[in-house]
Amino acid sequence: MERLNEGWYDLAVSAGLLDENREFLLMLPRGTWTAAVDRRLRHRMHIWHRVRLLDCWDIMGAGAATFLGIRAGYPGFAMLALDNSVWLLADTYESGVGVYAVRDPAVSPGVLRELEWLAREDIYKDRDFRREVTIWLECRQLR
Template structure:
C-alpha cells in the first residue's frame, strides 16, 4: 500500500503496478496484452476487453483519471492475464492506494463460491447476455 501524501506517489504507484504485473504474470515484456474489466454503462455488468500496454503508459495517473479509476491516483480496476491465471486489481482507500495480484484465481475458494452464486443467475439482467453462462463455462473449465 502506498500513502497518498507521498510526494512520489505517482511514480511509485506506476512502478509498483508494473513490477507486480510482470512478476505476477499478468503479461510479459514480450507480449504486453491482458484483459481489462470494463463496464460500458455505469453500474452495469463488466465485460473483459483485450488491451495492450503501450510504451507511453500511465496506469495510475491519466489511466486512473479515465477508464481505470475516478481521478488521477484514484485507481479502481480489475485486470486478468490472457490465460486467466493471474488477476490484478487496485483500489483507493482513504489514505492509500492498494495494488494486488492473485495467481491461480480459479483455486480461490472465495472466488469459486462467488462464481457459483453468479452461475445460478444472481447477476443476470433482462435484455442482456447472461453472465451465468460465461461463469459456468469458467467454473467447468477450471475444475480439477
C-alpha cells in the same frame, strides 16, 4: 503517481500478467462512464479488451483520471493475463489504494467463495449474470 505506477508494474511483471508482447486483458464497463459511475452501476455488463502496454503508459495517473479510476491516483480496474493465469485488481479504499494479484483465479478458494456467494445472493439483481456464474461453477465441479 510514480510510486503507484511502479508498484503496479512490479506486481504485474512478477505475477505474470503481461505476455511477451506486454499484452493483457483489461476489463472495461460497457459504455463510456467512469469508474466512479461504474461503482453505482455494478450490475452492468463488463467486457474484456485486449491491450498492449506501451512505453509511455501512466495507468495510475492519466489512466485513473479517465476510465481506469475515479481520478488520478484513485484507480478502479481489473486486468487478466491472456491465458487467464493471473487476475489483477486495483481499487481505491477509504484509507488508500490497493493492488492485488491472484494467480490461477479459477482455482483460488477466495475467488470461488466470492462467486458462490454472488450466485446465491444475487446482489446485482442480474439473472443472466447469476445464471452464468452458476453454470460456470457447476461445470467446474464436473472436471
